[in-house]
Amino acid sequence: MSVNLRFHLLKVGHCSHPECVTQRGGRFSATPFPALVGLIVHPQRGPMLFDTGYSDAFFAATKPFPERFYRWVTPVSLPSDESLVRQLARHGYAPGDIKHLFVSHLHADHIAGLSDYANARFFALRAEVDAMRRRSRIGALRRGFLPALLPANFESRLSFVEDFPRVRLADSMKPFSEGFDLLGDGSLIGVPLPGHTAGQMGVLFRAADGRDVFLVADACWSLDAVRRDRPPTWIASQLFADKRAYLDTFYAVRQLLATRSDLLIVPSHCESTWRRVSDETR
Numbered sequence: 001m002s003v004n005l006r007f008h009l010l011k012v013g014h015c016s017h018p019e020c021v022t023q024r025g026g027r028f029s030a031t032p033f034p035a036l037v038g039l040i041v042h043p044q045r046g047p048m049l050f051d052t053g054y055s056d057a058f059f060a061a062t063k064p065f066p067e068r069f070y071r072w073v074t075p076v077s078l079p080s081d082e083s084l085v086r087q088l089a090r091h092g093y094a095p096g097d098i099k100h101l102f103v104s105h106l107h108a109d110h111i112a113g114l115s116d117y118a119n120a121r122f123f124a125l126r127a128e129v130d131a132m133r134r135r136s137r138i139g140a141l142r143r144g145f146l147p148a149l150l151p152a153n154f155e156s157r158l159s160f161v162e163d164f165p166r167v168r169l170a171d172s173m174k175p176f177s178e179g180f181d182l183l184g185d186g187s188l189i190g191v192p193l194p195g196h197t198a199g200q201m202g203v204l205f206r207a208a209d210g211r212d213v214f215l216v217a218d219a220c221w222s223l224d225a226v227r228r229d230r231p232p233t234w235i236a237s238q239l240f241a242d243k244r245a246y247l248d249t250f251y252a253v254r255q256l257l258a259t260r261s262d263l264l265i266v267p268s269h270c271e272s273t274w275r276r277v278s279d280e281t282r
């Protein structure tokens with residue numbers, strides 16, 4: 001990976017959950033779950049996004065029933081200064097500048113802003129899109145999907161990650177062993193993280209400060225829970241596509257966390273990672 005990418009971690013809204021639902025042995029009090037987004041700037045390809053977090057479209061999509069239940073179960077807050085479009089403007093970018101949008105998975109809190117980026121190509125694993133196509137409106141909602149958030153031309157703007165060259169990861173990334181070279185220059189690798197959904201994907205790249213960064217989406221919800229070996233509870237795991245695969249992925253992150261103190265691992269909803277990293281990647 002010789003191309004260095006500039007990396008900014010952005011918080012685009014948050015929701016609240018009792019911690020005791022999301023990790024075994026957690027507290028009863030509601031804890032904030034930020035929706036984190038990666039802004040990755042490539043020297044030739046320009047600004048790219050890993051997920052979008054929440055957006056106004058989320059509130060529109062959860063107005064009718066039965067989608068309104070989603071908002072009741074997970075109260076969401078999106079202060080206007082956290083809107084992704086506004087934050088991009090602060091970095092000097094218009095929505096139309098985004099040509100690459102890497103979709104970790106199709107849960108509403110990761111894709112609510114897709115329609116704001118009319119010039120973007122979407123990159124997602126085929127397994128994720130196939131699973132979505134098979135669901136009814138209610139079936140989708142029960143799994144945290146809101147199909148109304150997908151732009152009408154989503155499929156024609158989609159590139160399947162599996163169609164990109166398969167690459168072996170460095171031994172230091174074990175137990176993760178392979179990924180897909182999404183830009184053709186080795187600078188950004190899509191890494192399958194199955195279990196949470198059928199085809200969840202993380203991305204791995206070297207940032208301009210020389211640090212390797214691994215955005216792991218919902219492979220785990222907090223690094224502290226991974227360190228303390230506290231996987232999600234039975235209730236939370238009912239949402240997962242494949243509980244066994246989820247745990248394999250969770251423990252793979254745990255092993256990596258123990259062996260690579262130099263690697264910046266970023267789960268999408270980890271409040272402590274946000275607090276630690278937000279200033280360094282402003």
Ligand SMILES: [Zn+2]
Nearest residue numbers: 107109218268
């Ligand atoms: Zn999520």
